[in-house]
Amino acid sequence: MPDAERTPGKLGARDLHAGYPTERELVLEALSLDVGDGEIVALVGPNGSGKSTLLRALGRVLKPKTGVVYLDGRIMREWPTREVARRLALLPQGPTLANDMTVAELVAMGRSPHQGILGIPTKADEEAVQQAIRDTSIEALTGRKVSALSGGERQRVWLAMALAQQPHVLLLDEPTTFLDLSHQLEVLDLVRDLNRQRGLTVVMVLHDLNQAARYANRMVVLQRGRVFSDGPPAEVLTPETLRVVFGVVAQVMAGPEGVGLVVVPVGRVEP
Numbered sequence: 001m002p003d004a005e006r007t008p009g010k011l012g013a014r015d016l017h018a019g020y021p022t023e024r025e026l027v028l029e030a031l032s033l034d035v036g037d038g039e040i041v042a043l044v045g046p047n048g049s050g051k052s053t054l055l056r057a058l059g060r061v062l063k064p065k066t067g068v069v070y071l072d073g074r075i076m077r078e079w080p081t082r083e084v085a086r087r088l089a090l091l092p093q094g095p096t097l098a099n100d101m102t103v104a105e106l107v108a109m110g111r112s113p114h115q116g117i118l119g120i121p122t123k124a125d126e127e128a129v130q131q132a133i134r135d136t137s138i139e140a141l142t143g144r145k146v147s148a149l150s151g152g153e154r155q156r157v158w159l160a161m162a163l164a165q166q167p168h169v170l171l172l173d174e175p176t177t178f179l180d181l182s183h184q185l186e187v188l189d190l191v192r193d194l195n196r197q198r199g200l201t202v203v204m205v206l207h208d209l210n211q212a213a214r215y216a217n218r219m220v221v222l223q224r225g226r227v228f229s230d231g232p233p234a235e236v237l238t239p240e241t242l243r244v245v246f247g248v249v250a251q252v253m254a255g256p257e258g259v260g261l262v263v264v265p266v267g268r269v270e271p
Contacts, residue, residue, distance in 0.1 A: 009034035009070075010201050011058060011088070011169050016067035018057045026065065027053040028225045035169075040195050040202045042216035044209060046246055049222040051205045052093060052173050058203065059090035059171045071169070085113035089167035093174045093205075095158050103149070103157050104142040107132055110164030132163040135190060151178030159187065163194070170194075172204035176211070184208075188215045209263045213237055214255075221245055234261055243269055 012034040019026040027050045035041050043051045056062035058069055060076055069076045071088060079087075089110070101109075110132065111125040133139055136156045146154060155178050162170060172191070176184040192215050194200045206212040212219055213233035221229040221236055223245045229236045242250040247269045255262040 010037040010039070011035040011069075011071050011203065013054075013058065013064075013069050014067055016054075016057060016069065017065045018053055018062055018067075019065060020053075020062075026225065028057065028064075031067075031226060033220065033227065033230075035201060035203055038195065038199045038201055039218055040192065040216045041204070041218045041220060042212035043203065043205045043220050043222060044207075044212050045222035045228075048224075049245075050225040051222055053225075054222065055090070055171050055173050055203065055205055056092075059088060060084055061090060061092075082113050085165065087167060088169040088171065089162040089165040090171040091158055091162045091173065091175060093177060100145055100147050102142065103138060103144055103146060103160075104129075104133075106146055106157060107138075107142075107160045107164050110161040113165060128166055129164050132160040135163055135194070136160040137186070152180065152183050155179055156183070156187065159190075167200070169201045169203070172202065174205050174207065176206070176208070184211070191215065209237060210259075213261050213263070214259055237261060237263055 014032050016028050016031040017026050018028040031054065033054070043054060045051055053062065057064055060069070071079060071084065076084065108121065108125070108129050111121065111128060114125065115121065133142060136159055138153070138156050138160055141149065141153060141157065146157060149157065155175070159175065170191070175187055175191070179187060188211060191202055191204070195202055216233065218231065219233050219236045220227060221241060228245055229241055237252055239250060239252060242248050242263065249266045249269060251264045251266060253262050253264065
């Protein structure tokens with residue numbers, strides 16, 4: 001089998017070139033990535049490095065120009081759309097919905113890939129929705145309109161909808177956006193618990209390098225649409241990588257108990 005069609009790992013890409021119809025230049029060029037079953041992978045990099053574009057390509061939202069994306073050992077384009085939705089959930093950055101739903105109605109939409117043509121919910125659907133609501137601690141919000149929620153509350157509701165899909169793979173684009181520090185940790189703790197208890201494979205875009213190092217067992221650093229570095233946080237977050245990729249002078253130190261390492265920026269790299 002040619003290299004471009006090999007399909008190891010849970011999710012990944014081979015020789016991926018991707019961009020947007022309104023832009024002439026590609027965002028991702030010759031990018032390859034394998035995500036193993038049960039991993040938590042953090043995609044990090046400066047603005048414009050291709051993190052969100054890669055996540056959209058992995059989630060079948062963005063069609064690659066060339067190259068392949070695969071899921072569960074099979075080229076993703078060969079999967080029926082409904083089957084992909086049963087296995088993979090994508091929570092984009094700043095999701096929106098045109099019509100005004102209640103929280104309970106929105107979370108229940110996560111079950112649509114599992115339902116028949118008539119969309120009649122089953123007992124399994126109801127149980128999955130209730131579990132997702134409990135997991136994200138939004139019990140008190142279920143009767144409220146999504147439009148009436150704060151940014152942080154809305155983010156947790158969208159996460160609940162993704163979890164209601166009961167996916168094998170969860171893709172998160174900056175899941176801590178709009179959240180205060182306490183709720184950021186709450187969401188990331190939840191993601192880690194789901195990974196450990198249910199074997200959920202997670203790929204998430206994070207801007208906070210310290211949170212990425214704390215919650216991911218693997219970090220992929222992107223620079224100008226290519227993989228600059230890939231590995232455990234302690235191997236990836238080096239002063240040299242921070243200088244070359246992020247343009248900052250920083251110290252990397254051992255963290256307190258429960259935290260592997262801490263990145264302390266000292267200053268910007270002068271042009």
